[in-house]
Amino acid sequence: MTASSSIDIKQLQGFIPFDYLTTACVNDLASQFRAHQLEKGKVLFKRGSEDPECHFLINGEVDLADEDFNINKIVSGSDDNYLALDNSSQIHRTSAITTTPCQLYSINRDYLDLVTTWSQLSEDLEEQDPDFDDPEGLDWMDALLRSPLFAQIPAANIQKLLVRFTEREVTIGEVIVKENDHGEDFYVIKDGRAVVTQGDGHKEKTVAAIQTGDCFGEDALIAESTRNATVTMASNGSLMVLGKQDFDELLKQPTIKSITMEELHIQMDEGDSGTVLIDVRRPQEFRHDRLKGSDNVPLNHLREKLKTMNHDFHYVVCCDGGRRSEVAAYIMTESGFNAVCLTR
Known part of the structure; x- marks a missing residue:
């Protein structure tokens, strides 16, 4: 979809979730909207229908009718008009009928979900790194x-x-x-x-x-x-x-370095207390065949575990065939840790 010059960013920012998105995010989304008009008495969507779009009422009035024919009137500019019509439900719980000529902004809900998800996740990262966004x-x-x-x-x-x-x-x-x-x-x-x-x-x-x-x-x-x-x-x-x-x-x-079992034993025999041995296999594998003194940090949990690991230690990573330990050593090096693979 091409960018629409008829999209008013300030009007968008009067709706949730655009009120908390960054200007860059809103500008990205604006190019994905379509602005359109509906005459009085037209059906925007029917109850029970599946809709790939979210619809925001910019001007006019719309009646939302539920299964018991209860009517919820939505008026542009009112305090009740702060969400997508029918609260962005993919399977509509109500039918929407225009009671005046209306102007609407509509957008693919998957695009909107992607941007809002990114924005919420980035809030945590911004707390850790003020320059993140x-x-x-x-x-x-x-x-x-x-x-x-x-x-x-x-x-x-x-x-x-x-x-x-x-x-x-x-x-x-x-x-x-x-x-x-x-x-x-x-x-x-x-x-x-x-x-x-x-x-x-x-x-x-x-x-x-x-x-x-x-x-x-x-x-x-x-x-x-x-x-x-x-x-x-x-x-x-x-x-x-x-x-x-x-x-x-x-x-x-050049990134993934290795150490032999013999070299590891020499380090440990010399009393190197700064070396930590971690096994990145699954817990079942680790219990069956573990190296003495090793801790189990499964590869799929490694990135989360890095948050609590000490950068002052020297990490030796092991598995069985070597590929998982190579991935783990790369991930750790990428995050600033001193990590090598153990060749067994």
Whole structure:
């Protein structure tokens, strides 16, 4: 849908959820609205019908009739007109009939849900990092170069990386990677916002909000497995894309370091109290075959666990085949931890 010059941003901000969204979010959404007129006596939607759109009454009056024919009159500009008509229910609980000529703004509910979800998740991140939602202070290249991950990469590799990235334009609602699909690319958000979800249907869970400078897609490339989450754009924008071969050569190989069992024993025998051994397998595997002195931090819980882990320790990560520990070591290095893989 093309941007509509007839959308009044100030009118939108009189409705929930636009009253608490950032100006950037509202501007992104404005381009997705359609402004339209209905004459008196027209049906906007019927009770029980499925509707992909949310409708906001800008001018006029609408009657909402429930199954018992009780009428709730909605008048533009009144205190009761602060939500989408029928409170944005996808399966309408009422029928909407215009009782005067009306002007409405309508938008795809999935787009609206993406942006509001990103906004709510980002509130927590903004408390931790005041610059999180500051567009003036965000530059994808600057964010990458300042990350702990890039401190591990030789300068020559960084120069090659910047040359080998390719740019891709993306739009709001576009699915970039899908959970359980095979992936061949690593992504950095050059401009825009996205949400990360896991699960499907009623089991879908939103787990993160990401924006300019954030990267994703590395887990599947390191483990040579399927994607563990879905990433959907919550705005228009652009991505910088790096293929698997370049990722392996320039990012994975210089980042993931290893230690042998013999070297670990020497460290422990010398009384190195700063070394922590963590096993990233599932609890059932860990109980069956655990290394003495190791703690279990399953890979799927690692990112959450990082919030309580101490950066002063040296972490040795183990599993069985090695792929999961490589992913874990990469994630930890990316977050500023000193982590190596144990080769068994």
